[in-house]
Amino acid sequence: MTAKAKSRSAQSRRWLVVSGIVLAMLALTAAIIWSFRFIEMYLETSLEGFAWAGYLIVFVVTLLSSATIFIPAPSLAIVIAAATQWNPAIVAIVASIGDTLGEFVGYAAGYWGTRIIVTRHVAAYDRAVDWMQRHGMFAIFFFALIPLMLFDLVGLAAGALRVKPWKFFLACWGGRIPRAFFLAYVGYGIPGLIRLWTS
Numbered sequence: 001m002t003a004k005a006k007s008r009s010a011q012s013r014r015w016l017v018v019s020g021i022v023l024a025m026l027a028l029t030a031a032i033i034w035s036f037r038f039i040e041m042y043l044e045t046s047l048e049g050f051a052w053a054g055y056l057i058v059f060v061v062t063l064l065s066s067a068t069i070f071i072p073a074p075s076l077a078i079v080i081a082a083a084t085q086w087n088p089a090i091v092a093i094v095a096s097i098g099d100t101l102g103e104f105v106g107y108a109a110g111y112w113g114t115r116i117i118v119t120r121h122v123a124a125y126d127r128a129v130d131w132m133q134r135h136g137m138f139a140i141f142f143f144a145l146i147p148l149m150l151f152d153l154v155g156l157a158a159g160a161l162r163v164k165p166w167k168f169f170l171a172c173w174g175g176r177i178p179r180a181f182f183l184a185y186v187g188y189g190i191p192g193l194i195r196l197w198t199s
Helices: 003-043 047-067 075-083 088-102 104-111 122-135 137-145 151-160 165-198
Strands: none
Touching: 003 075, 047 075, 047 088, 075 088, 075 165, 088 104, 088 165, 104 151, 104 165, 122 137, 122 151, 137 151, 137 165, 151 165
16 A cells, blocks of 8 residues: 555544544434433423532533543533533533643643653654644643644643643633633524424
8 A cells, every 4th residue: 555545544534533523422412412301301390400510510521521631522512512401601611620620631641751641642742742842832722722632642742841730721721711612602502493493
């Protein structure tokens, strides 16, 4: 197989993986929203009274999702689904804080020198280090803004380069806030779309 063919094959595999993750997140979001509807019908009550529990679940799920290095987790789905039931602004703020705090696991791994984690991603890790050296906090902000597993590498690089924890937190949270608000208000608009389609 030629180098060009190998590159095409690798790119196709990446697109399949990304498509699979997107479809899985959409299916999970739909399942969570349906379960909310089922609970409301079964209990014959609104879930608004359980908002505190909803915000706690959002915080815990986003915290654990961000704390898992290189493992996709359902934080996007839970943020969208939770915002269909509870205040989207509070959902977004809680999710952004949980997400940011969870990213300190990758930061700490890089800070304490556990580069063994990136033995399978050495080239990507080296690029992340290069981005951090050239762009600093902007690199953290930018990659925190977009939903990619690549941020784990940026967190590792930030820790390895001894970026100050408060700078890492502010740059990461700065990227997570607009992302969380976008996802939350997508979720907030879903019930209206459902009513429009079913009316």
